Amino acid sequence: MVKWSxxxxxxxxxxxGFLYLPIVLLVIFSFNESKLVTVWTGFSTxxxxxxxxxxxxxxxxxxxxxxxxxxxxxxxxxxxxxALALVRYTQFRGRLLFSGMVYAPLVMPEVITGLSLLLLFxxxxxxxxxxxxxxxHITFTMCFVAVVVQxxxxxxxxxxxxxxxxxxxxxxxxxxxxxxxxxxPAVFSGWVLAFTLSxxxxxxxxxxxxxxxxxLPMKIYSQVRLGVTPEINAICTILIGIxxxxxxxxxxxxRRREAQRVRDEQAAFAPA
Amino acid sequence: MSNIASAIVRRLVIIIPYSWLLIFxxxxxxxVFRISVxxxxxxxxxxxxxxxxxxxxxxxxxxxxxxxxDNYVWLTQDALYLNAYLSSVVIAGISTFxxxxxxxxxxxxxxxxxxxxxxxxxxxxxxPFWTSFLIRVYAWISILKPExxxxxxxxxxxxxxxxxxxxxxxxxxxxxxxxxxxxxxVLPLYSALEKxxxxxxxxxxxxxxxxxxxxxxxxxxxxxxxxxxGCMLVFIPAVGEFVIPDxxxxxxxxxxxxxxxxxxxxxxxxxxxxxVAAILLLILVVPIVLFQNAQAKAExxxx
Amino acid sequence: xxxxxxxxxxxxxxxxxxxKPFISFRNVTKRFGDFTAVDDLSLDIYxxxxxxxxxxxxxxxxxxxxxxxxFEQPTSGEIILxxxxxxxxxxxxxxxxxxxxxxxxFPHMTVEKNxxxxxxxxxxxxxxxxxxxxxxxxxxxxxxFAGRKPHQLSGGQRQRVALARSLAKQPKVLLLDEPLGALxxxxxxxxQFELMDLQQDLGLTFVVVTHDQExxxxxxxxxxxxxxxxxxxxxxxxxxxxxxxxxxxxDFIGDVNIFDGKVSSVENHVxxxxxxxxxxxxxxSNETPAVGAQAGxxxxxxxxxxxxxxxxxxxxxxxxxxxxxIAYLGDMTVYHxxxxxGAMVKASSLNAVRAxxxxxxxxxxxxxxxxxDAGMVLKD
Numbered sequence: 001m002v003k004w005s006x007x008x009x010x011x012x013x014x015x016x017g018f019l020y021l022p023i024v025l026l027v028i029f030s031f032n033e034s035k036l037v038t039v040w041t042g043f044s045t046x047x048x049x050x051x052x053x054x055x056x057x058x059x060x061x062x063x064x065x066x067x068x069x070x071x072x073x074x075x076x077x078x079x080x081x082x083a084l085a086l087v088r089y090t091q092f093r094g095r096l097l098f099s100g101m102v103y104a105p106l107v108m109p110e111v112i113t114g115l116s117l118l119l120l121f122x123x124x125x126x127x128x129x130x131x132x133x134x135x136x137h138i139t140f141t142m143c144f145v146a147v148v149v150q151x152x153x154x155x156x157x158x159x160x161x162x163x164x165x166x167x168x169x170x171x172x173x174x175x176x177x178x179x180x181x182x183x184x185p186a187v188f189s190g191w192v193l194a195f196t197l198s199x200x201x202x203x204x205x206x207x208x209x210x211x212x213x214x215x216l217p218m219k220i221y222s223q224v225r226l227g228v229t230p231e232i233n234a235i236c237t238i239l240i241g242i243x244x245x246x247x248x249x250x251x252x253x254x255r256r257r258e259a260q261r262v263r264d265e266q267a268a269f270a271p272a
Numbered sequence: 273m274s275n276i277a278s279a280i281v282r283r284l285v286i287i288i289p290y291s292w293l294l295i296f297x298x299x300x301x302x303x304v305f306r307i308s309v310x311x312x313x314x315x316x317x318x319x320x321x322x323x324x325x326x327x328x329x330x331x332x333x334x335x336x337x338x339x340x341x342d343n344y345v346w347l348t349q350d351a352l353y354l355n356a357y358l359s360s361v362v363i364a365g366i367s368t369f370x371x372x373x374x375x376x377x378x379x380x381x382x383x384x385x386x387x388x389x390x391x392x393x394x395x396x397x398x399x400p401f402w403t404s405f406l407i408r409v410y411a412w413i414s415i416l417k418p419e420x421x422x423x424x425x426x427x428x429x430x431x432x433x434x435x436x437x438x439x440x441x442x443x444x445x446x447x448x449x450x451x452x453x454x455x456x457x458v459l460p461l462y463s464a465l466e467k468x469x470x471x472x473x474x475x476x477x478x479x480x481x482x483x484x485x486x487x488x489x490x491x492x493x494x495x496x497x498x499x500x501x502g503c504m505l506v507f508i509p510a511v512g513e514f515v516i517p518d519x520x521x522x523x524x525x526x527x528x529x530x531x532x533x534x535x536x537x538x539x540x541x542x543x544x545x546x547x548v549a550a551i552l553l554l555i556l557v558v559p560i561v562l563f564q565n566a567q568a569k570a571e572x573x574x575x
Numbered sequence: 576x577x578x579x580x581x582x583x584x585x586x587x588x589x590x591x592x593x594x595k596p597f598i599s600f601r602n603v604t605k606r607f608g609d610f611t612a613v614d615d616l617s618l619d620i621y622x623x624x625x626x627x628x629x630x631x632x633x634x635x636x637x638x639x640x641x642x643x644x645x646f647e648q649p650t651s652g653e654i655i656l657x658x659x660x661x662x663x664x665x666x667x668x669x670x671x672x673x674x675x676x677x678x679x680x681f682p683h684m685t686v687e688k689n690x691x692x693x694x695x696x697x698x699x700x701x702x703x704x705x706x707x708x709x710x711x712x713x714x715x716x717x718x719x720f721a722g723r724k725p726h727q728l729s730g731g732q733r734q735r736v737a738l739a740r741s742l743a744k745q746p747k748v749l750l751l752d753e754p755l756g757a758l759x760x761x762x763x764x765x766x767q768f769e770l771m772d773l774q775q776d777l778g779l780t781f782v783v784v785t786h787d788q789e790x791x792x793x794x795x796x797x798x799x800x801x802x803x804x805x806x807x808x809x810x811x812x813x814x815x816x817x818x819x820x821x822x823x824x825x826d827f828i829g830d831v832n833i834f835d836g837k838v839s840s841v842e843n844h845v846x847x848x849x850x851x852x853x854x855x856x857x858x859x860s861n862e863t864p865a866v867g868a869q870a871g872x873x874x875x876x877x878x879x880x881x882x883x884x885x886x887x888x889x890x891x892x893x894x895x896x897x898x899x900x901i902a903y904l905g906d907m908t909v910y911h912x913x914x915x916x917g918a919m920v921k922a923s924s925l926n927a928v929r930a931x932x933x934x935x936x937x938x939x940x941x942x943x944x945x946x947x948d949a950g951m952v953l954k955d
Contacts, residue, residue: 008384011377012393018374019400019454022411025421029414038420082289092286101293103567104560107505109512111529112549115536116300119546123303139296142289171278193402200404203514207536217406224406224519228413236407243402251395474646475679477666479693479744486667489692493683 023240030233047234057235060219063130064199067215071137072195078138079145079194080187086146087153105143113140114207121208128210136208137198144197145190152186185254192250196243301553308546311340343547353548356526357555363442363517363527364510367449371457371506372499374450379461379498380491383468394462401455409448409519416444416520440522448516453509457502464498465491497566504563508556528552579813586796587811588621595658597622597780598643598748603652605638605804612638614804615652625774625781627795629788631827635804636784640750643782644673657747667696672746676753678737680725686712686736687721693744711739714773731762738770742777749774751783755790767793788828792816800824816875822953825873832879832920834872838864846952848872852918854894860952874950879922879943881910881935886944893944896920898937910935912943 033042051057082102089095105113117136121128160182164174180187202217209215216239223232347353382393400408415421416439423435438444468491476486514529521527528548536545588594596619605613613635620626628636641647643654645666654661661669672693680689690711694704712718715735725733734754741749754770755763771794774781785791791798792812800807800815800823808815808824819825822833836850846860848870856872864870880886886893899919900911909923920943935941 005384007377008381012381012385015374015378015381015454015458016396018451019397022408022415022451023400023403025415026407026411038414038417038424078289078292081285082293085286085289089282089286094290097298098286098290098293099568100564101290101297103564105297107508107560107563109509109514109529109552109556111512111514111532112304112553113297115532115545115549116304117296119303119307119542120296120300135296139292142292146289172281196402200406202406203533217404220406220410221515224410224413228410228417232410236404236410239407240403244399247395247399247402469677469679471675471677471679472681474644474666475673475675475681475740476692477646478644478671478673479740480667480696482665482667485696490681494681 026233027237027240030230030237032230032233035230047230048238050231051234051238054231056214057216057219060214060216063213064216067130067134067137067205068195068198071134071141071198072191074134074138075142075194076145076187076191079142079190080149080183082142082146083149083153086150087156102143102146105140106147108140110201110203111207114204117204118207128208129213132208132210133205133213133215136204137194137201140201140204141194141197144193145187148190148193149183149186152183156182185257189250192246199239199243304546304549304553307543308343308550309340310543311342343543344551346544347547347551352526353528353531356528356531357551359526360511360513360528361555363445364449364507364513367446367453367510368503368507370446371450371453372503375454375457375461375502376499378454379458379465382458382462383465390466397455397458397462405452406515408452409515412444412448412451412520413439416447439520440525442521442525444520445517445525445527448520449506449510449513452516453506456505460498460501460505461495462498464495464501468494497569500562501566501570504559504566508559508563511556512552579811579817586623588624589619589797594621596620596655597624597657598782599655600639601653601655603639603642603649603654605635605642605647606650611804613642613649616804616806618799618806618809620780620782622780623778625771625794625796626783627791627798628782628784628801629791629798630786630801632786634801636801637752639801640673640752640782640784643748644671644750645669670746671748671750672741672744673750673752674737674741674754676756678725678733678757680733680736680740682725685722685724686717686728689725689736690740690743692740697744707743711743714742715739730757730759731766734758734766738773742779746779748780748782751781753785754783756785756787763790764793770794792828800827802827818951819873819953822871822873825953830876830921830923832874832876834874836870836872838866838868838870841866845947846870846872848952852914852916854892854914856892857890857947858892858950858952859948862952862954864952864954869955871953871955872950873953874945876909876921876923877907877925878949879920879945881912881922881924882942882944883935883939885942888944888946891944891946893942896941896943898935898939898941901935901937912941914943 029038029040030047031043031045032040033044033046034040082098085092086095086099086102092098114136117132117139118128121132121135126132156179161174161178164178165171169177200217201215202221205215206218206221209218216235220232220235223229378397382390382397385393413420417423418435418437418439420439422438423432426432427435438447472490472494473483473486476490477483481489512529512532513527514533517525517527517530518533521530532545532548532552535541535548598620600616600618603613603616604611616635616639618639628639630636638647642649643656643661645661645664648662656669656671681692684692687708690708691704694707699707708721709718712721715738717732717735717739720728720732720736725736728736734757738754751770755766758766767790770781783791783794792815795812797809797811798815799809802823807827808820810818810820815824815828819828825831825833834848834850834852834856836848836856838846839849839855840847841863844859844861844863846858846862846864848856848858850856850872858872881898894914896912896914898910899913902909902911903926905926907923907925909921912920912922914920922943
């Protein structure tokens, strides 16, 4: 039925090559012996060794991870609530404004979001630093979580909730014991998305941070401005490695779960 | 009892995220507008507050009369800003077009792929999006440099005899935007194409269309919602892009995101940068509304 | 001479050795990887015939249709339409049109545009297109809905639009893939007759794929019963029902009782079988199995009689049993009877009168009987 022509395969191979080649090159040159990142002179891991001595970088990494963990968790809660509000309550005052506020941050240029949040923090006299970055990250990542969870909720069979209530579960218990377990993969991938977005963000963090709170992207950016060095390649490689590892683990887990589900279903339908 | 409890829960489900977004997303915009009509001052914060809620309503109206549109007037008089807005829109538009051109065949190929490998392909498209934006832009510097990898390759193959100057030009910005935003274009296109009933193109062929005509008559028109969503997802953030023009563009590259950043961080002129942001927002209102409509339509379709 | 069922008209080109087939499948095989969907199949379909491909899902009937439409290429063998091989002709150059199971209406076009689509591809002049579209809309009684989009139509209306669209180009052959599958029962029955009338009026060749035997039997001149990529039998509906050529066909079409046993004598076209369940069956047969061979006697339920008393006609096959289940269906009653040795048989009788005195009841001892010409003998 499906016709996968040569043209289709070629466009996918070229497209994926375009997507991955720059990253692969960056990783390769992090192991370059020379300080030049464009001429290969030999294999070396010395740039990785140097990273551990760079105290500023390590501090920034620690700040970034704390911000990402905290903001991703809060954003997941808020984003899930927002998705529920959007999907389950189609009629309430200001729904249009609400859905607008959920979708707009997805495309809003970061400079605008960053500037406006900074001005808010200044206006209410909030000291800028760790907490302001966290608040800013919660705000823009919760919208991504909301969209991810929303798409799962839209395909959710609501009759199983009705069944739970019919069997005597209160709405809150229904949510905790039926709805949440079913949508949990979407909630989890929302969390992962929020975490990586926060880990990633330069512009908003730069606007909302204060003295003493420098995130890793800010640190990388200030070094990149000074020039391309293998050291940056090395730290980028570590970050890519962490993300790739996380994604592979996550997909492995979901795939195994999916395979298990398929096996269970087959067992259930097999003649006894 | 439980009715009341569930009513309260229902309220909270709406109120908590609603008020969060009001406070941290909507109100800040009003502050941006407020400060954009203030005057610059040498102080911290570096502007003269125009009004504060504590002063009450009478004071508010009094202050309204003191609104200073000087910042806006200044923006229109300085060709730098005008050109920056214009070239941002043009650069974003051209990049969006090229992104669409590259993303469409990829998305189409993915939608035609055997079902068993589609989810893997999808993950491969999303994966780069999860590695840092900054890193992905940075990776291009060493490729596009005059002594960079691309020139090394082209020189050694013999296609060119002297290095191309790509880095620090608009071409580098196009490449950067196309590269960074490609997944944003592929995903909505893929979901539009994947949902499409394959028998429609068969029906078109059965009725006498060649495969290419069937594509233009049936497949493409039906994928337009995906095209619109993808273009908006690329165009809107690209207009205000800062990292790409800053790292890949040249000194004479004008993009409004970079201008705003400089105005704010280098010149410390908060009212002017607020005005810059306010106008940028106004420019983007139309595409944002288009995007919202596409989203709302998609949402009601899935329901 | 007796014949099976009622013939619809004197249309039987397949019995005429001088008539040429309109569509020929010659040793067609189609493989998808390891899976053989169509296995060395040969089949002739005649001009103006209403032909049905009937089978369970996965039997290869849809693949056969898609090869005729040009969406699949045969792995080997060839398909000939009107004297010309279709090999290498892409779907958009074939003089056949298909009505898709999902209808495949273009959602972004109105009813009118959908019907005009095929004509526009041929570069037909605009006034001609308009005229043809109007004619088609009238044909399927959809004039009022010309400006609507597919999602504004009911299932039955969509089906009509799909039909009009596939007929608009006046194809030599119309292919219908489960044409009525998405309709509810009542509408389906009505539409079956409409399709038959339409096919008669237009004088076209129709090839329909269906899994619904009632649909195939209602509409088709001939049915090909398919199984595992092969044709099990090609014949008129009545022949398929009354003279199936295999246990598979007998079992696939309608209900059947099969009495297996050993042939004990064959004389004057009457075969006597000692059945495994302990009674002797005598049955007319054109075939003459060898004495001592294994054979089965097949009898349709409506040809079994159920009665309290032993049958008066001594020549009839008769066996005692008791009633196990009774299902009253309105037009007829279905009985499940348990014979003395435990075997179950199914019998049905028409409820030709409204009220019956002292009807048969559960657990009642009864006689099951049938005539010597009520069924047929199948060799193993």
